[in-house]
Amino acid sequence: MIFGALRARLQGSLRARLLALVLFPILVVAPVAVGFIALWSHAYSEAQLLRRVNTDLVVAHDAFTRLQRDYLHELERLAASYAFYTAFREGDAARVQDQLAAIRGTTGFDFVHVTDLQGRWILTGGPDEFGTSRRSLLQQRAATVGAPFVGVEVYSADDLMEEDPQLADRARLPLVPTPHAAPSERSAETRALVVRAVAPVRDPRGTLVALLDGGVIINRDFQLVDAVRDLVYGPGSLPEGSIGTVTVFLGDVRISTNVPLAPGERALGTRVSKDVHDSVLGRGETFVDRAFALNDWYISAYEPIVDVNGERVGMLYAGFLEAPFRDAYARTLLIVLAMLVLGLLLASAVAVAGARTIARPIELMADVARDLRAGLDRRIGQVGSRDELAELARQFDATLDLLKLRNDEIRRAAEALEATVEARTAELREKNKRLEETVALLRTTRRQLVAAEKLAALGEVTAGVAHEINNPIAIIQGNLEVMRNELGSAASAVNTEVELVMDQVRRIHTIVDNLLRYSRSGRRSSRPAPVELTRLVGDTLTLVDHEASVREVRVRVENSASNPVAIDPQEFQQVMVNLLLNAVQASPAGADVTVRCRDWDTRGVVIEVRDRGEGIPPEHLSRIFDPFFTTKGARGTGLGLSVSYGIIQGYGGDIRVQSTPGEGACFQVYLLSEPVMGED
Numbered sequence: 001m002i003f004g005a006l007r008a009r010l011q012g013s014l015r016a017r018l019l020a021l022v023l024f025p026i027l028v029v030a031p032v033a034v035g036f037i038a039l040w041s042h043a044y045s046e047a048q049l050l051r052r053v054n055t056d057l058v059v060a061h062d063a064f065t066r067l068q069r070d071y072l073h074e075l076e077r078l079a080a081s082y083a084f085y086t087a088f089r090e091g092d093a094a095r096v097q098d099q100l101a102a103i104r105g106t107t108g109f110d111f112v113h114v115t116d117l118q119g120r121w122i123l124t125g126g127p128d129e130f131g132t133s134r135r136s137l138l139q140q141r142a143a144t145v146g147a148p149f150v151g152v153e154v155y156s157a158d159d160l161m162e163e164d165p166q167l168a169d170r171a172r173l174p175l176v177p178t179p180h181a182a183p184s185e186r187s188a189e190t191r192a193l194v195v196r197a198v199a200p201v202r203d204p205r206g207t208l209v210a211l212l213d214g215g216v217i218i219n220r221d222f223q224l225v226d227a228v229r230d231l232v233y234g235p236g237s238l239p240e241g242s243i244g245t246v247t248v249f250l251g252d253v254r255i256s257t258n259v260p261l262a263p264g265e266r267a268l269g270t271r272v273s274k275d276v277h278d279s280v281l282g283r284g285e286t287f288v289d290r291a292f293a294l295n296d297w298y299i300s301a302y303e304p305i306v307d308v309n310g311e312r313v314g315m316l317y318a319g320f321l322e323a324p325f326r327d328a329y330a331r332t333l334l335i336v337l338a339m340l341v342l343g344l345l346l347a348s349a350v351a352v353a354g355a356r357t358i359a360r361p362i363e364l365m366a367d368v369a370r371d372l373r374a375g376l377d378r379r380i381g382q383v384g385s386r387d388e389l390a391e392l393a394r395q396f397d398a399t400l401d402l403l404k405l406r407n408d409e410i411r412r413a414a415e416a417l418e419a420t421v422e423a424r425t426a427e428l429r430e431k432n433k434r435l436e437e438t439v440a441l442l443r444t445t446r447r448q449l450v451a452a453e454k455l456a457a458l459g460e461v462t463a464g465v466a467h468e469i470n471n472p473i474a475i476i477q478g479n480l481e482v483m484r485n486e487l488g489s490a491a492s493a494v495n496t497e498v499e500l501v502m503d504q505v506r507r508i509h510t511i512v513d514n515l516l517r518y519s520r521s522g523r524r525s526s527r528p529a530p531v532e533l534t535r536l537v538g539d540t541l542t543l544v545d546h547e548a549s550v551r552e553v554r555v556r557v558e559n560s561a562s563n564p565v566a567i568d569p570q571e572f573q574q575v576m577v578n579l580l581l582n583a584v585q586a587s588p589a590g591a592d593v594t595v596r597c598r599d600w601d602t603r604g605v606v607i608e609v610r611d612r613g614e615g616i617p618p619e620h621l622s623r624i625f626d627p628f629f630t631t632k633g634a635r636g637t638g639l640g641l642s643v644s645y646g647i648i649q650g651y652g653g654d655i656r657v658q659s660t661p662g663e664g665a666c667f668q669v670y671l672l673s674e675p676v677m678g679e680d
Contacts, residue, residue: 057301072150112214151308180273507570586613
């Protein structure tokens with residue numbers, strides 16, 4: 001009922017319709033557009049944040065990899081030093097241990113041993129002379145291949161005790177209850193994530209005589225995470241209030257991090273959420289998304305850390321606090337919404353006032369017209385404005401006054417005319433009959449004249465256009481020749497481009513000749529000479545190379561044709577440019593468009609243009625060569641394929657198309673060695 005009353009109001013009131021026309025885009029379209037923009041900007045902003053954090057993770061990964069290589073290079077440098085080998089050869093355990101202590105002090109190694117090829121410690125100079133390093137694939141490879149290796153391993157508490165009880169104490173981390181983490185019965189993490197490097201020691205003859213085996217415990221070592229944080233999340237890189245964080249996990253436990261648990265306290269021993277654990281450690285995926293960490297949401301990126309045995313033993317993380325970005329977006333959105341509401345209110349007020357001003361004179365005229373039909377002699381009078389509608393109201397009153405005067409005159413003259421009308425009626429009937437015959441003849445003659453004038457005008461316009469095009473083309477061609485003569489041998493650097501321009505000038509000449517022949521309704525005057533198919537295809541690719549580059553589409557040519565063909569080169573290029581542009585525009589970025597030339601038995605040549613786009617729907621295949629039929633909307637005219645089809649048919653050839661939706665389309669151009677000449 002409400003909508004019915006509103007519809008009746010709109011149909012019966014000009015003012016209501018004016019308000020509806022003005023307020024509809026203001027109150028409906030504008031909010032919808034702003035809502036769409038808000039949703040789009042939110043999705044775009046979130047995508048930008050995820051791309052950034054993924055880049056941050058790549059930087060952290062490179063830093064972690066570079067850290068491992070640096071430790072290996074330090075160990076290699078010691079193994080290759082003359083002082084170390086001299087002490088080793090002389091069996092001087094004290095000097096060897098001094099050098100091992102020096103490398104531990106300068107490079108950060110937590111333990112370094114000299115071992116035999118089976119991993120047994122040698123030259124220790126202490127009671128642990130017969131200790132053995134933890135068996136490792138790195139050690140086996142170094143002893144077998146004789147090359148240095150580095151990688152990540154997980155040491156148990158017993159393994160750390162073998163190395164040094166203090167290392168076991170340093171690696172131990174009490175587990176902190178963490179929201180959203182997977183259930184666990186453990187109370188502490190006693191294992192350690194170790195970067196282990198093994199370098200071979202060789203004698204002067206190159207024989208492998210021992211191994212240098214060292215390791216660095218990542219637990220509670222903040223060198224890597226702080227260095228990456230300072231590199232990626234330096235001052236000014238994040239909004240105020242946001243923090244950038246980097247973490248190394250052993251399993252799902254943070255063992256090295258700069259994520260804050262409290263002011264001045266790192267979140268060591270806290271655990272990652274179950275969703276991230278299942279994705280990264282469970283399925284080996286790289287996780288890039290929003291993730292809950294400790295007590296807030298972070299834009300996060302995680303990747304698995306794989307040990308030397310190929311097993312996922314931990315995770316590398318980079319991310320930053322989401323709340324400042326979310327708050328900034330919300331503030332911006334509120335400001336935009338406030339400005340929108342204020343603008344809508346102001347625009348609505350202006351629209352209401354404007355509709356009243358515009359509609360008032362028209363409403364007064366409608367009232368006066370209704371009173372006149374009722375027999376009242378009424379006028380509009382002053383309307384209080386000076387615009388066109390006010391002028392119309394004044395003219396309406398003047399017209400009514402004049403109409404009243406003329407009506408009085410007409411009534412007086414009508415009585416005098418009645419007698420004359422009867423006398424003239426018979427004469428008019430006869431004249432009307434003759435007039436009808438004359439009008440019929442004139443109409444026939446007019447149709448013939450219009451047709452003749454159209455044909456004559458079409459011929460004159462075509463000839464005029466051809467003449468006007470020929471003049472600048474002749475100037476271009478002449479100046480190109482002058483430029484080439486003036487440049488002399490210097491023109492060789494741009495000879496290809498000049499020839500290409502000359503070819504296109506000749507092509508324009510041919511098109512102009514075709515227009516002239518069309519204006520004279522003529523036919524081709526001579527049979528085309530055989531052409532070099534390979535060169536024509538190559539020249540055509542030059543014409544579409546820019547469009548293909550812009551769309552990141554590669555055009556490949558496969559030519560196995562040997563039969564000659566006879567066709568006008570410019571018309572052939574026109575057909576090929578149409579087909580290639582359609583194929584390039586239909587192909588996704590990174591796809592290939594294939595041009596394949598092969599013999600058509602002994603009759604001629606088949607040229608295939610195949611794309612990998614969406615293909616042509618079956619319902620469109622039967623109409624694809626119809627004039628003005630296009631699926632490109634406003635971007636197409638629907639004439640390219642129709643004109644190409646007409647050109648090939650004119651030479652006795654054919655164009656066919658095959659397409660499967662989702663797999664692309666293939667256009668096949670059949671050209672005869674001896675074409676049958678048709679009309680232009």
